[in-house]
Amino acid sequence: MDYDTLTWIWFFLLGVLLCGYTILDGFDLGVGILHLFIAKSDDERRLVMNSIGPLWDGNEVWLVTFGGALFAAFPVAYATVFSSFYTAFNLLLTCLIGRAVSLEFRSKVHSKSWRRVWDVGFFASSLCAAMLLGIAGGNILAGMELGPGYRYQGSLLGQLYWYPLLVGLLTASLFAMHGAIYLYLKTEDALQERVRQWITPLFFVFASLYLLVTVATWAHVPHSTENISKYPILWAVPVLNLLAVLNIPRAMHLRLPLYAFFSSSMVILALASLFSVAVCPNLMLSTIDPSLSVTLENARSSHRTLGIMLAVAAIGLPCVLSYTVTIYWIFRGKVKLDSHSY
């Protein structure tokens, strides 16, 4: 296979991993954001946490594998992006650790204040993680101060201006809505009713932020529409995106929560695709001088490595998908508490 085709395949596969991560970890981050408000009693809180109990860990592996695959397929992009977001990513790591241990440790001790601490920890770390992912995405979309030799010349505060923060809020609201629909699927009775009451307001928050970010992107990131105007077929992505967004309230109204969950997954998929279309062929745009950008071409691994990695993915991905499906199947249905629950 020739070098350029392989490069595009890897760009696509990274997209698949990123979408897999945002769709899957998206709902468990959303559950984390919401649990403080939705669950009232200790039992309800445990039900909410156990709804993602067997799954969150596997969901996070998508992020780890995305990182590893980016390292292997586009090492220059990996090095540049990760070192540019130094402090932001350290905070993200803190949040991911906080979430893992909040889940794991909360139920180990029967004390009200102990549980309260981990509840708040779970909420705060889930919210921050969602925001930080969005902030990173917003910065990448808008471009960053990349100097010669891929040296990032900006600062943490330079990454925290209105546009990425807006994208961060969009991500958090999207995940919260996605998580609420997921919780609706997994819960019953009074708890489920409370979850349902949250979905509509969350949808409106998300939809308004979605409009706001769309307008902001047009104004602030003019280059983001270049690819779409060059290849009109790509209009399909935003159109499908809009349809998926509108389908969420429709599906909920029809009382088809699984369909609504599918739709919100499609919204995430479409937004991630839109993001890829907007940045391509750059992986990190330089706002100092476009010729200093990290691109698919200057960031990629050697021809041979991309080929080896494709073989690895061809063997690995079907296995991964098959046991992911198996596990979601085994833990289907409403969440119940038992002696091994959190």
Add this chain to the structure above:
Amino acid sequence: MDVEILSRLQFAGTIMFHYLFPPLSIGLGLQLFLCELAYFRTRKPEWEIAARFWTRVFAVNFAMGVSTGIVMEFEFGTNWAAYSRFVGDVFGSALAAEGIFAFFLESGFLAILVFGWDRVKPPLHLFSTLMVFLGSVFSAVWIVIANSWQQTPAGYHIVWHDVQGTPMPRAEITDFWAMVFNPSSVDRLSHTIIGALVLGAFFVASVCSYYVLKGKHLDVARRCLSIALPTALLFTITAAMTGHDAAQRLVETQPAKLAAMEAHFETSEDPTGLYLFGWPDAESKTVHFGLKLPRLLSFLVYNDFKTPVPGMDKIPIEDQPPIWLPFQTFHLMVGLGTLMIFVAALGCFHWYRRTLENSRWLLWVIIFMPIAAMTANHAGWVTAEVGRQPWIVYPSVQDGVEMMGLRTSDGLSESVTADQVLASIVLFGMIYSMLFAVWIFVLNHKIQHGPETLEQLAKIKASHANRGMQELFEKQGRALGGDLMEDDSDRN
């Protein structure tokens, strides 16, 4: 302090903290699998109780391992960007393979292992336990391969790329399998994994000895000891053997590291001796308070008492690693390894003679053995990593051509400042000390609580069976009612 020192401190700190957990996951994974296998074959409920108990301990440990592991992956990019650009083509593929082949397997089947006791049939549960264990082993396989490649690189060449007008070197794969099976992969891998299995065996033996001393949970404790002690003996002995093989290989691949481990300053015509202990002083090139056995190092390295071992003077001064730390950690590892062989052998002996439960002092010693095993694992790691300085990627010779290496000081992220690194050290320092306290607290809580009794297990099973019936009943009711949608809308 400068960015290099801080980044190295950060990496050492975060990886040593991370390295508390994966070896325990691997070792405990095997013990867990053996318990469950015993249950599967004998159907004795005590084995099931044991397996359920170790599962809970395993889960807490696993969560810590996963969350501190992501930090490591991020750090390559955040702190060591220049290194990542240099090795990404080679190192990245091993890391990606770890994600695809190991992490998904582990995390997927962990769900069944932890949450699936009352959901899936015993054969599938046993299979899941095996998969989780294998997943943690595969993870070690790929990460140790990646690390070994840095120590003894193979299967690559250096290509110069034009980066905005400046030429920059990069290691690129020429032969994937030569990269995977580089000269030190197999030695280091077997030694590392066996070290983890030793830790797991001693961990189980330690908790069970504690129960025996307290006279609690004796059914479970005795059974688990009968697995843990023999495996501890087997793996401590094989650890010594694989360690010996790895050290012999060093004289060809990393003579500087070997010289540092033994504080061997000057090469001479005479056979080389071996220090049992000492206090090396690099400035005066002497070892204070040392006890040296003549000719022994020559024998250990070359299997004869005559051939001299090359010393530090054969290494250019700018390529010499620090000596004091590798020397001490290496000797600590070997000393603890020897101690562990003795304790395991003594434990097995008393077990066989049925006198273990009366040898209270031995039970007390066994209780502290996980600390010895953990320390030995860490000491081995420090020896390996400090002993390869100042190289982050060793230079190597391929087909008679010397390939470029990468110095640790050249691997840093150019855009990161000392303040940022310091801030992240403080951040991780706080989080990790809190995590460590909580981990110890929860672990202790679990151990004090202990496994369930037979009655408790029966109760859990009965309640689950009841719920199963109830669900079945509901489902049938629904099926008779015919309309699922209607049923759902009734609820709302």
